[in-house]
Amino acid sequence: xxxxxxxxxxxxxxxxxxxxxxxxxxxxxxxxxxxxxxxxxxxxxxxxxxxxxxxxxxxxxxxxxxxxxxxxxxxxxxxxxxxxxxxxxxxxxxxxxxxxxxxxxxxxxxxxxxxxxxxxxxxxxxxxxxxxxxxxxxxxxxxxxxxxxxxxxxxxxxxxxxxxxxxxxxxxxxxxxxxxxxxxxxxxxxxxxxxxxxxxxxxxxxxxxxxxxxxxxxxxxxxxxxxxxxxxxxxxxxxxxxxxxxxxxxxxxxxxxxxxxxxxxxxxxxxxxxxxxxxxxx
Numbered sequence: 423x424x425x426x427x428x429x430x431x432x433x434x435x436x437x438x439x440x441x442x443x444x445x446x447x448x449x450x451x452x453x454x455x456x457x458x459x460x461x462x463x464x465x466x467x468x469x470x471x472x473x474x475x476x477x478x479x480x481x482x483x484x485x486x487x488x489x490x491x492x493x494x495x496x497x498x499x500x501x502x503x504x505x506x507x508x509x510x511x512x513x514x515x516x517x518x519x520x521x522x523x524x525x526x527x528x529x530x531x532x533x534x535x536x537x538x539x540x541x542x543x544x545x546x547x548x549x550x551x552x553x554x555x556x557x558x559x560x561x562x563x564x565x566x567x568x569x570x571x572x573x574x575x576x577x578x579x580x581x582x583x584x585x586x587x588x589x590x591x592x593x594x595x596x597x598x599x600x601x602x603x604x605x606x607x608x609x610x611x612x613x614x615x616x617x618x619x620x621x622x623x624x625x626x627x628x629x630x631x632x633x634x635x636x637x638x639x640x641x642x643x644x645x646x647x648x649x650x651x652x653x654x655x656x657x658x659x660x661x662x663x664x665x666x667x668x669x670x671x672x673x674x675x676x677x678x679x680x681x682x683x684x685x686x687x688x689x690x691x692x693x694x695x696x697x698x699x700x701x702x703x704x
Contacts, residue, residue, distance in 0.1 A: 451539070453621055453652050454502035454525055459534035461520055465492040495520050495676045498534070504620075507653045509663040509684060511691060512673040518656045521673065522546065522625050525654065540620030540652070545627050548609035554598035558589065558608050561597060562616065569617050579616055586642075587611035588635065607635055614642060622646060624655040640665070660688060 468488040470476050479486055495517045502508055510518040523529045524536050526544035551568065552561045562583055566576035584593050587607045589600070597605060610627065622643070643666055647653060657663055663670065663684060670687035672680040679694075680687050 450503060452501040452537075453504050453539045454500065454654065455535075455537045456498050456500040456521075456524070457535050457537075459495065459498040459521075459524060459531045459536060461495040461498075461524060461529060462491045462532045463493045464489040493517075493520075493676060495524075498524075498678060500671065500681075502652060502654060504652055505647070505650050506669060507647050507667040508655070509667040509670040510654065510656045510673060511663060511670050511687065512679075515675075516673040517676040518673055519546075519625055520676075522623050522654065522656055526623050538621060541617060542621045542623065543613060543617040543619035544623040544625075545610065545613045546623065546625040548606050548613070548627050552597055552605075552609065555596055557596055558587075558593035558600075559584075561608070562612050565612050566616050571616070576616070579618075583608075583611045583615045586615055586638070603632065603635075610639060614639075614646075619651070621652045621654070624653065624657075626656055626658070663688070 466487060466489045470479055470486045476486060493515070498517075498521060500521075510521055512518055520529065522544070523546070524531055525538065526542060526546065527536075527538075528544070528546070551565060553564070556564065559580065562580060563573065563576045566579070567573075571579075587593070587604075587610075589604045589607055592600065592604060593608070597608070600608070606627075614622070624643075640662065643653065647666070653666070655663070655666060667684050669682070670680075670684040671678060672687050672691050674694075680690050
């Protein structure tokens with residue numbers, strides 16, 4: 423990937439990513455732990471919408487709602503340790519994004535427990551919360567405020583975020599005038615550099631911008647790992663998975679099929695699909 427101009431190669435990685443808690447060491451307490459997690463989504467055949475209907479159905483002892491489980495993530499167990507880079511792989515609808523949203527705290531589990539230790543930044547829907555009438559700078563400051571940072575803390579990160587995004591003077595224009603690529607650049611830079619997380623969750627957003635910016639993003643994620651950061655990614659791009667992650671979990675229809683070394687998991691996944699695995703890079 424291209425080098426981030428804000429941080430020369432000679433700079434210590436831990437100084438670049440001060441949020442990353444302790445590089446890989448003897449500590450083996452999981453920073454992400456899912457135990458017996460179940461998440462059910464329902465298709466409703468009937469929803470009770472009024473107090474009158476609620477009262478009548480209660481008196482008649484009829485169910486308040488009539489529903490059936492539409493998709494279920496079943497018995498999801500996962501332990502991720504400080505410094506790990508883990509990929510969630512599987513077909514569309516297998517439960518990868520559901521698992522990531524449970525870890526991020528966007529969803530609550532129907533059963534089981536999800537515990538995280540450290541500051542989390544979830545790069546799931548780029549640009550969510552950005553206001554089209556505000557400038558790029560104003561949106562960065564607003565995002566920082568949502569993350570609990572003061573204006574002074576936001577200002578300390580501003581130059582780094584703007585330089586990483588690489589959108590020049592447009593950062594002072596309302597983002598409603600941005601191209602989709604510029605919007606994605608600013609959103610990614612804000613998400614990864616504003617919070618300075620200990621745990622980074624990434625869902626299918628590593629294809630933002632042009633090729634040079636993709637390389638820049640991958641380089642940043644590699645340096646995040648070198649600093650001891652923990653990363654969980656969802657991606658259909660096998661080359662990215664092999665490059666960034668030493669571990670993978672294969673999900674199918676809401677269940678874990680395999681948890682192990684990335685190469686072994688991808689080989690088993692391709693064998694189940696009846697197609698050869700892509701060769702490892704290099």
